[in-house]
Amino acid sequence: xxxxxxxxxxxxxxxxxxxxxxxxxxxxxxxxxxxxxxxxxxxxxxxxxxxxxxxxxxxxxxxxxxxxxxxxxxxxxxxxxxxxxxxxxxxxxxxxxxxxxxxxxxxxxxxxxxxxxxxxxxxxxxxxxxxxxxxxxxxxxxxxxxxxxxxxxxxxxxxxxxxxxxxxxxxxxxxxxxxxxxxxxxxxxxxxxxxxxxxxxxxxxxxxxxxxxxxxxxxxxxxxxxxxxxxxxxxxxxxxxxxxxxxxxxxxxxxxxxxxxxxxxxxxxxxxxxxxxxxxxxxxxxxxxxxxxxxxxxxxxxxxxxxxxxxxxxxxxxxxxxxxxxxxxxxxxxxxxxxxxxxxxxxxxxxxxxxxxxxxxxxxxxxxxxxxxxxxxxxxxxxxxxxxxxxxxxxxxxxxxxxxxxxxxxxxxxxxxxxxxxxxxxxxxxxxxxxxxxxxxxxxxxxxxxxxxxxxxxxxxxxxxxxxxxxxxxxxxxxxxxxxxxxxxxxxxxxxxxxxxxxxxx
Amino acid sequence: xxxxxxxxxxxxxxxxxxxxxxxxxxxxxxxxxxxxxxxxxxxxxxxxxxxxxxxxxxxxxxxxxxxxxxxxxxxxxxxxxxxxxxxxxxxxxxxxxxxxxxxxxxxxxxxxxxxxxxxxxxxxxxxxxxxxxxxxxxxxxxxxxxxxxxxxxxxxxxxxxxxxxxxxxxxxxxxxxxxxxxxxxxxxxxxxxxxxxxxxxxxxxxxxxxxxxxxxxxxxxxxxxxxxxxxxxxxxxxxxxxxxxxxxxxxxxxxxxxxxxxxxxxxxxxxxxxxxxxxxxxxxxxxxxxxxxxxxxxxxxxxxxxxxxxxxxxxxxxxxxxxxxxxxxxxxxxxxxxxxxxxxxxxxxxxxxxxxxxxxxxxxxxxxxxxxxxxxxxxxxxxxxxxxxxxxxxxxxxxxxxxxxxxxxxxxxxxxxxxxxxxxxxxxxxxxxxxxxxxxxxxxxxxxxxxxxxxxxxxxxxxxxxxxxxxxx
Numbered sequence: 001x002x003x004x005x006x007x008x009x010x011x012x013x014x015x016x017x018x019x020x021x022x023x024x025x026x027x028x029x030x031x032x033x034x035x036x037x038x039x040x041x042x043x044x045x046x047x048x049x050x051x052x053x054x055x056x057x058x059x060x061x062x063x064x065x066x067x068x069x070x071x072x073x074x075x076x077x078x079x080x081x082x083x084x085x086x087x088x089x090x091x092x093x094x095x096x097x098x099x100x101x102x103x104x105x106x107x108x109x110x111x112x113x114x115x116x117x118x119x120x121x122x123x124x125x126x127x128x129x130x131x132x133x134x135x136x137x138x139x140x141x142x143x144x145x146x147x148x149x150x151x152x153x154x155x156x157x158x159x160x161x162x163x164x165x166x167x168x169x170x171x172x173x174x175x176x177x178x179x180x181x182x183x184x185x186x187x188x189x190x191x192x193x194x195x196x197x198x199x200x201x202x203x204x205x206x207x208x209x210x211x212x213x214x215x216x217x218x219x220x221x222x223x224x225x226x227x228x229x230x231x232x233x234x235x236x237x238x239x240x241x242x243x244x245x246x247x248x249x250x251x252x253x254x255x256x257x258x259x260x261x262x263x264x265x266x267x268x269x270x271x272x273x274x275x276x277x278x279x280x281x282x283x284x285x286x287x288x289x290x291x292x293x294x295x296x297x298x299x300x301x302x303x304x305x306x307x308x309x310x311x312x313x314x315x316x317x318x319x320x321x322x323x324x325x326x327x328x329x330x331x332x333x334x335x336x337x338x339x340x341x342x343x344x345x346x347x348x349x350x351x352x353x354x355x356x357x358x359x360x361x362x363x364x365x366x367x368x369x370x371x372x373x374x375x376x377x378x379x380x381x382x383x384x385x386x387x388x389x390x391x392x393x394x395x396x397x398x399x400x401x402x403x404x405x406x407x408x409x410x411x412x413x414x415x416x417x418x419x420x421x422x423x424x425x426x427x428x429x430x431x432x433x434x435x436x437x438x439x440x441x442x443x444x445x446x447x448x449x450x451x452x453x454x455x456x457x458x459x460x461x462x463x464x465x466x467x468x469x470x471x472x473x474x475x476x477x478x479x480x481x482x483x484x485x486x487x488x489x490x491x492x493x494x495x496x497x498x499x500x501x502x503x504x505x506x
Numbered sequence: 507x508x509x510x511x512x513x514x515x516x517x518x519x520x521x522x523x524x525x526x527x528x529x530x531x532x533x534x535x536x537x538x539x540x541x542x543x544x545x546x547x548x549x550x551x552x553x554x555x556x557x558x559x560x561x562x563x564x565x566x567x568x569x570x571x572x573x574x575x576x577x578x579x580x581x582x583x584x585x586x587x588x589x590x591x592x593x594x595x596x597x598x599x600x601x602x603x604x605x606x607x608x609x610x611x612x613x614x615x616x617x618x619x620x621x622x623x624x625x626x627x628x629x630x631x632x633x634x635x636x637x638x639x640x641x642x643x644x645x646x647x648x649x650x651x652x653x654x655x656x657x658x659x660x661x662x663x664x665x666x667x668x669x670x671x672x673x674x675x676x677x678x679x680x681x682x683x684x685x686x687x688x689x690x691x692x693x694x695x696x697x698x699x700x701x702x703x704x705x706x707x708x709x710x711x712x713x714x715x716x717x718x719x720x721x722x723x724x725x726x727x728x729x730x731x732x733x734x735x736x737x738x739x740x741x742x743x744x745x746x747x748x749x750x751x752x753x754x755x756x757x758x759x760x761x762x763x764x765x766x767x768x769x770x771x772x773x774x775x776x777x778x779x780x781x782x783x784x785x786x787x788x789x790x791x792x793x794x795x796x797x798x799x800x801x802x803x804x805x806x807x808x809x810x811x812x813x814x815x816x817x818x819x820x821x822x823x824x825x826x827x828x829x830x831x832x833x834x835x836x837x838x839x840x841x842x843x844x845x846x847x848x849x850x851x852x853x854x855x856x857x858x859x860x861x862x863x864x865x866x867x868x869x870x871x872x873x874x875x876x877x878x879x880x881x882x883x884x885x886x887x888x889x890x891x892x893x894x895x896x897x898x899x900x901x902x903x904x905x906x907x908x909x910x911x912x913x914x915x916x917x918x919x920x921x922x923x924x925x926x927x928x929x930x931x932x933x934x935x936x937x938x939x940x941x942x943x944x945x946x947x948x949x950x951x952x953x954x955x956x957x958x959x960x961x962x963x964x965x966x967x968x969x970x971x972x973x974x975x976x977x978x979x
Contacts, residue, residue, distance in 0.1 A: 073964070074964075075967065076963075076967060077967045077971055078894070114863070114864060114867070117871075142884065143889070144884075146884045146889075147883070147884050150883060154930060157927065158863070165927060165932075168927070168931065169923065169927060173916070173919070173920065180913075180916055181912075184908070187896055187900045187908065191897070191900055191901050
């Protein structure tokens with residue numbers, strides 16, 4: 001058992017599941033059920049958030065390995081255990097999930113039809129996501145990783161926009177096809193290493209030949225999830241069609257699953273393959289940053305524009321991860337958190353507009369700054385954070401990644417850094433089209449400014465974005481230890497292999 | 507006395523069936539079907555308990571053999587038959603095919619299945635095989651006024667008779683070349699290898715059994731029979747006989763022909779690959795839900811056969827786990843099919859499910875869980891079933907087979923997903939009749955089992971492992 005004496009990670013993981021059961025069994029007329037379901041799921045998500053904060057306070061940042069470890073027998077006979085644990089890398093991703101679930105639930109005010117199923121699906125999603133970040137057994141990880149698809153498929157397909165069915169099926173099949181390659185990798189590792197315990201797996205030495213294949217399998221699985229160009233095509237459809245709370249979870253949390261997978265499996269387990277695929281990953285990252293920024297510029301719909309900007313930022317994260325420097329990896333991690341908060345803020349802003357009965361087509365919007373000044377300030381703030389203005393969280397992440405990349409390759413650093421400039425272009429286009437251009441329609445004059453509920457969603461996010469931007473070390477100090485260990489192990493593995501190669505060559 | 511206890515479940519089923527038949531005939535005027543069905547379910551439950559308690563034994567001078575393996579397979583058969591009988595009660599009444607003979611036929615079919623599972627001699631194998639087949643032919647044609655049902659019965663009979671003929675021919679060849687029909691003796695003789703005549707016999711036996719589990723390319727009867735037979739009968743076909751035939755296939759291939767692995771392994775591989783591919787591809791175009799499940803079960807048999815390919819204890823264990831989970835998923839899925847009724851009429855098109863999630867959220871959820879499980883999405887039971895067979899196939903060096911299986915499982919995910927899509931995303935008003943208590947119960951049991959398997963996967967794994975060890979010795 002862990003240092004707290006009770007299984008806090010399992011508690012955080014499965015409390016929402018209990019909530020989902022309670023929500024699913026509520027009864028009454030539609031209106032009442034929607035209200036009750038929202039309240040119950042909000043309460044559950046806030047309780048687990050409180051538990052998460054407690055977890056953070058108890059967390060010891062000096063330890064590089066897993067903490068709060070839980071081990072139980074699970075698949076007996078094939079030697080697979082139920083293992084949970086967190087380290088500095090997963091801690092904040094769990095916190096991000098725990099924070100954004102209540103925000104997304106508050107953002108679900110517009111969901112009236114089949115509310116029980118919706119809120120049950122949201123809580124189920126929280127369970128699966130937290131479980132995935134907390135799992136430290138590969139098979140368990142895979143179970144959670146795939147299970148995320150089930151609630152998300154329904155959230156997009158049932159409550160989404162016009163092309164929701166297409167988007168949902170595309171999302172499901174893309175991710176399923178990708179993750180089945182990972183299943184092959186799981187089975188390979190299971191057979192050849194004899195264990196699926198992630199702490200042991202990461203230190204195993206895998207032959208270079210096999211590493212290449214495993215890396216490609218991971219690239220298929222995590223690349224689709226992280227929407228690495230060119231595997232991103234499901235993303236604009238899914239983000240565009242999902243209801244706002246679904247988009248928040250997808251963009252802010254689920255897209256991090258892919259990057260987390262690279263960081264957890266591909267880089268530590270496959271040092272040689274990661275090193276030899278580094279140029280490819282850099283190219284993919286740079287293409288995402290530059291090409292997708294241009295694609296974002298061409299969008300005519302606010303949600304899709306934000307969606308593409310998210311793909312561009314994932315490119316920065318990928319570049320950071322594959323620099324294998326402390327700065328680059330920390331920058332990528334920081335960018336994951338920052339991007340999660342910022343993109344959630346932006347999609348909530350989009351939700352503010354839709355909840356007032358307007359479409360998100362940029363041509364139909366304009367001059368919202370006149371009678372929605374607070375909304376305008378919020379949108380501007382998150383847009384600036386999105387393009388990495390100093391003082392916001394976006395800046396820290398990008399600058400760290402650029403510094404990390406600079407140590408490795410000047411051009412990658414330059415081109416990756418160009419994303420910050422290109423980000424300005426589409427961000428400003430977005431702000432101008434939504435807030436400033438002259439009235440498209442007189443009806444826009446009558447829109448009301450932010451309500452209390454919307455403050456409740458946007459304020460915490462804005463505060464956190466500032467906090468991360470002004471005092472980043474309160475977060476980075478937790479992932480200093482694991483990232484340093486990761487980078488060190490990576491370098492050591494590469495060097496030892498070169499040494500062996502030299503010996504055999506002689 | 508030990509022998510008696512081992513024989514008790516079979517005696518119970520046979521005698522009980524005859525007594526019920528007598529009761530049904532004597533009480534002619536009144537409607538005895540519900541009472542007979544309850545009696546049959548009760549008999550099956552008692553027989554299941556007795557068989558679980560029964561000791562290992564070799565009966566009738568080596569004709570039958572009971573072991574952990576037969577108990578495991580018997581339990582699956584009982585489970586499938588009980589679920590099918592519960593489902594039939596209300597369905598047959600509403601379809602006006604409610605006959606008291608049906609539960610009795612099921613009892614005799616189950617008796618045949620248990621005999622064939624515990625067969626330790628080619629003769630007892632054939633007797634059990636025929637007993638269950640004959641009972642099932644009649645069941646398929648239960649709705650004798652319906653053209654589709656009689657067609658299904660006839661088709662099943664003709665093709666089944668062909669399969670039996672092939673099986674018998676194979677047995678005669680094996681006997682001719684080996685000089686015995688006893689499994690243990692055959693295993694001893696084949697230890698030194700076998701001539702081409704005996705191998706031909708093995709192939710014929712394999713083909714006959716492949717017919718019964720509807721493995722491709724011997725699957726042609728399955729879609730038509732599944733579609734034509736009354737749904738309650740299809741629910742039976744998809745569960746108990748499949749489990750029994752699969753168990754028989756395992757015990758024959760691993761038992762008397764266990765030393766000929768080199769010869770039959772490639773055949774099983776071909777059967778497995780074809781079944782997975784055909785089950786995956788042909789199901790995409792189906793609009794009738796029963797035909798869809800026919801193809802889906804062909805695919806599932808392919809996955810289950812993968813375990814046998816490896817010829818190891820772990821492989822047999824994986825196959826046994828797969829069949830158990832398959833049986834549970836199947837009777838749940840057919841409970842859902844049986845609950846699809848509108849204005850007193852059974853509807854069978856996938857399109858009829860449109861809008862179900864809004865109208866009957868519980869029903870739709872159970873159905874969706876079962877579909878996801880069949881597609882092999884974690885954390886549902888179907889995923890673990892697939893994981894085990896992939897793992898053992900990979901472990902034994904059949905990487906290509908495992909990769910084919912993974913690709914086909916993505917393909918088949920597509921059509922399972924379509925069912926969910928229709929229920930959840932499409933607009934429509936299914937206006938289904940109230941689900942009967944029996945169908946609701948079976949549906950709920952199956953959905954819960956599939957959902958919560960992930961919490962305690964241990965017992966099934968251990969049981970299957972013990973059964974596989976008992977079989978392989």
